[in-house]
Amino acid sequence: MIDFALDDRMEALREFLHGFAVDELRPRARAADVSGTVEPEVIARLGEMAGDRAAIVPSLRSDEGHDGPRSDGMVAVVGGEELAWGDAAMILNIPGPGLVGPSISSAGTPDQQRRFLAEIFDGAGPRFGALAVTEAQAGSDVSNLRTTAVRDGDEWVLNGTKVFCTNGARADVLVVNATIDPGAGRSGQRLFVVLKGTPGMAVGRIERKLGLTASETAELVFDGCRIPFDHIVGGEEALRPASGFKATLRAFDASRPGVAAMAIGIGRAAFDYVTEWSRTEIPRHARRRPFVEARLAATERDLAAARGLARRAAWMADNRIPNSKEASMAKASGPRAALRACVSAIEIMGPEGYSREHLVEKWFRDIKVYDIFEGTGQIQRVVIGRHILGRLD
Amino acid sequence: MDLRPTEEQQSLVEVLHDFAASEVRRAARACEEAGEVAGALRAALVEIGVSTGVAEAFGGQGTFDAVTGLMIAEELAWGDPGVAYSVLAPGVVASVLQRAATPEQQADLLPGLAAGGRAALALTEREAGADIFRMDTTADTGRLHGVKYAVPDPGPAGSLIVVAEGPSIWRVVTGAWAEAVAEDKLGLRSARTLKLGLDGMGAEEIGTGTDDVVAALLAAKLVTAGIALGLARAAVEYAAAYASERTAFGRPIGAFQGISFMIADRATDLDAARLLCWEAGWALDAARPGADRLVMAACGQAVAAAVAASDDAVQVLGGHGYMRDHPVELWYRDAMTLATLDAPWLIGDLFLAGRYQAGGLP
Ligand SMILES: Cc1cc2nc3c(=O)[nH]c(=O)nc-3n(C[C@H](O)[C@H](O)[C@H](O)COP(=O)(O)OP(=O)(O)OC[C@H]3O[C@@H](n4cnc5c(N)ncnc54)[C@H](O)[C@@H]3O)c2cc1C
Numbered sequence: 001m002i003d004f005a006l007d008d009r010m011e012a013l014r015e016f017l018h019g020f021a022v023d024e025l026r027p028r029a030r031a032a033d034v035s036g037t038v039e040p041e042v043i044a045r046l047g048e049m050a051g052d053r054a055a056i057v058p059s060l061r062s063d064e065g066h067d068g069p070r071s072d073g074m075v076a077v078v079g080g081e082e083l084a085w086g087d088a089a090m091i092l093n094i095p096g097p098g099l100v101g102p103s104i105s106s107a108g109t110p111d112q113q114r115r116f117l118a119e120i121f122d123g124a125g126p127r128f129g130a131l132a133v134t135e136a137q138a139g140s141d142v143s144n145l146r147t148t149a150v151r152d153g154d155e156w157v158l159n160g161t162k163v164f165c166t167n168g169a170r171a172d173v174l175v176v177n178a179t180i181d182p183g184a185g186r187s188g189q190r191l192f193v194v195l196k197g198t199p200g201m202a203v204g205r206i207e208r209k210l211g212l213t214a215s216e217t218a219e220l221v222f223d224g225c226r227i228p229f230d231h232i233v234g235g236e237e238a239l240r241p242a243s244g245f246k247a248t249l250r251a252f253d254a255s256r257p258g259v260a261a262m263a264i265g266i267g268r269a270a271f272d273y274v275t276e277w278s279r280t281e282i283p284r285h286a287r288r289r290p291f292v293e294a295r296l297a298a299t300e301r302d303l304a305a306a307r308g309l310a311r312r313a314a315w316m317a318d319n320r321i322p323n324s325k326e327a328s329m330a331k332a333s334g335p336r337a338a339l340r341a342c343v344s345a346i347e348i349m350g351p352e353g354y355s356r357e358h359l360v361e362k363w364f365r366d367i368k369v370y371d372i373f374e375g376t377g378q379i380q381r382v383v384i385g386r387h388i389l390g391r392l393d
Numbered sequence: 394m395d396l397r398p399t400e401e402q403q404s405l406v407e408v409l410h411d412f413a414a415s416e417v418r419r420a421a422r423a424c425e426e427a428g429e430v431a432g433a434l435r436a437a438l439v440e441i442g443v444s445t446g447v448a449e450a451f452g453g454q455g456t457f458d459a460v461t462g463l464m465i466a467e468e469l470a471w472g473d474p475g476v477a478y479s480v481l482a483p484g485v486v487a488s489v490l491q492r493a494a495t496p497e498q499q500a501d502l503l504p505g506l507a508a509g510g511r512a513a514l515a516l517t518e519r520e521a522g523a524d525i526f527r528m529d530t531t532a533d534t535g536r537l538h539g540v541k542y543a544v545p546d547p548g549p550a551g552s553l554i555v556v557a558e559g560p561s562i563w564r565v566v567t568g569a570w571a572e573a574v575a576e577d578k579l580g581l582r583s584a585r586t587l588k589l590g591l592d593g594m595g596a597e598e599i600g601t602g603t604d605d606v607v608a609a610l611l612a613a614k615l616v617t618a619g620i621a622l623g624l625a626r627a628a629v630e631y632a633a634a635y636a637s638e639r640t641a642f643g644r645p646i647g648a649f650q651g652i653s654f655m656i657a658d659r660a661t662d663l664d665a666a667r668l669l670c671w672e673a674g675w676a677l678d679a680a681r682p683g684a685d686r687l688v689m690a691a692c693g694q695a696v697a698a699a700v701a702a703s704d705d706a707v708q709v710l711g712g713h714g715y716m717r718d719h720p721v722e723l724w725y726r727d728a729m730t731l732a733t734l735d736a737p738w739l740i741g742d743l744f745l746a747g748r749y750q751a752g753g754l755p
Contacts, residue, residue, distance in 0.1 A: 141641035210722035347736035351542035354579040354730045361579035378651040
């Protein structure tokens with residue numbers, strides 16, 4: 001039967017995270033944006049609070065390991081929207097494995113999952129994971145990567161430079177995409193685990209950005225960086241042809257609906273804010289009201305439609321239905337809808353909208369990256385188009 | 394119909410473009426960091442003699458028609474929109490005075506502006522934005538009451554001209570704005586602007602007739618539209634250049650229609666907006682009927698073109714566009730800041746739609 005209701009546990013999670021967003025994230029958003037950092041005490045506290053969240057999340061994953069329905073996908077979209085409503089940059093400062101989670105849990109050996117996920121992210125202290133794929137000359141086109149991994153006895157030697165790596169400088173566990181066969185394009189690529197402090201790895205520049213300023217975006221330089229042989233994700237198995245790139249893609253497949261939901265959360269933050277503003281702050285010019293109301297209504301419908309796409313993609317993933325096209329639809333539409341919501345909000349607020357006294361100008365800066373990272377809007381359209389039309393070229 | 398700029402306009406644009414390409418672009422980030430236009434840059438522009446058009450009779454180098462004003466604003470804003478917003482402020486005031494002030498007022502104020510004096514027009518309001526037909530500021534018996542935003546800081550010695558309901562325009566004669574705090578803005582950060590409480594300031598009215606005042610203010614709005622055009626052009630050009638150099642999947646990204654259509658659309662928006670602005674400026678100077686409608690439409694189109702162009706320019710650069718190494722993120726913020734002053738659907742459309750009712754259309 002068609003049923004759009006969130007079950008009680010999911011609804012409880014949503015309420016819990018909304019409270020967390022209201023109490024912990026939103027109040028810190030501006031200070032973090034201005035300073036470009038989050039203090040260690042706050043990070044530690046976010047880590048503890050996330051522990052509380054983890055207490056709820058496992059109950060939603062009770063059927064893990066079986067072939068039956070899961071709920072991680074829905075947790076990511078429902079939770080992602082609430083948390084990003086609070087503050088998108090703060091979320092990226094909540095300790096946890098980040099994209100290392102899906103890359104190792106989907107492609108790593110059981111031993112790797114234990115050593116690099118369970119043992120490091122043991123809740124004892126704030127720990128971060130980061131995924132380093134992008135290079136200066138290669139973003140959307142991952143086959144252009146130049147970072148190499150060369151086997152030397154029972155070690156790998158990494159050479160190359162990664163850019164734009166979220167939490168890259170502070171990461172305890174880094175998953176790096178590198179090629180073991182430079183002539184082979186994507187099929188030569190594998191994922192490697194590099195632990196913090198490994199000699200031969202250095203942090204380069206930290207980017208200064210339009211938005212998400214409080215999220216660390218780092219350059220990482222590998223210069224003769226040696227890691228043990230068993231740090232290749234998937235172990236010995238991964239040496240078989242064409243297994244590496246798929247692992248990266250799988251990590252992104254899983255994350256797209258959640259990223260779309262975060263974008264929707266930012267758009268909803270702007271929409272909620274300006275709706276309240278319009279109720280109380282635009283009493284004078286009666287002729288303006290219908291214009292403002294029409295814009296608010298369009299925003300609500302836009303965001304609702306995008307939310308539907310994100311939740312469908314998550315529901316499919318949780319029910320083990322292939323969702324590549326649907327995940328791309330969600331990722332292509334959520335950030336655009338949310339950007340329009342931010343634009344409308346700023347325009348309605350007029351010169352108060354550009355002021356740093358309100359958060360809408362920040363949401364407008366933060367939102368833009370959601371149409372860029374984790375596969376740009378154009379790349380999502382390429383995926384959707386190929387699913388519908390097949391490969392015509 | 395003739396769409397060729399005069400030789401004078403062409404050479405003016407060339408000089409300004411060189412200046413914008415060499416001096417303004419280079420200084421833009423530093424001005425943004427400082428929150429104001431570097432003194433040397435401002436002085437250099439006064440030297441070139443284009444930022445403030447004042448008639449020779451008042452010691453200036455001549456005035457500009459509205460279309461030339463648009464060209465000047467476009468070139469400077471191509472260099473940096475915030476710098477343009479700030480340095481053009483005295484020129485906006487000079488233009489308003491020459492269109493609406495009495496001869497005595499002109500003789501009083503214009504020589505100072507011709508000599509490089511600072512001045513600003515306080516127009517934007519919290520609710521009305523830059524909608525000159527919906528101002529909330531009042532000026533009963535010369536006492537001003539209201540709050541203005543995005544006022545380019547005229548400095549303590551500069552003159553301040555305030556737009557009030559009517560619309561009417563007023564020159565502040567008593568009361569100081571030295572205490573006013575600079576705005577902390579999303580964009581146009583190289584322009585130091587004030588949020589200015591007017592209460593208690595004494596003012597004297599500029600000009601006498603409403604028609605002249607309306608025309609003067611419409612011309613002032615067109616300057617902001619010109620800034621939006623320059624911003625849009627900078628963004629489209631930057632994106633186009635990047636798209637022909639950056640490769641992905643073995644081709645320049647501009648070879649993908651996902652990119653080339655975006656650039657084509659934004660270039661088309663820009664050309665359409667520029668034509669509308671020029672037509673509006675021409676109609677305004679020729680005092681043609683319907684000039685007000687053209688100006689209101691043009692301002693909205695220009696701002697919309699700037700917002701779309703800067704958004705897409707960031708997109709074309711991908712992750713690199715999100716970083717401060719490239720100017721597109723700055724234009725993205727600047728364009729949205731301009732949009733708060735003149736959101737097309739809230740100001741232009743509201744004006745246009747109002748006349749459908751008054752004109753008895755169904
Ligand atoms: C804040 C931030 C955080 C990030 N975090 C990480 C991270 O943690 N780890 C990581 O590895 N990377 C990260 N990235 C990098 C991000 O994933 C890339 O920026 C993104 O993949 C785009 O690559 P690019 O920037 O090289 O753009 P390009 O690939 O150069 O794209 C430029 C433009 O070309 C378009 N384009 C490309 N190919 C096509 C095509 N076939 N058809 C149509 N258009 C096309 C793109 O859509 C885009 O508009 C981050 C980026 C940012 C901004």
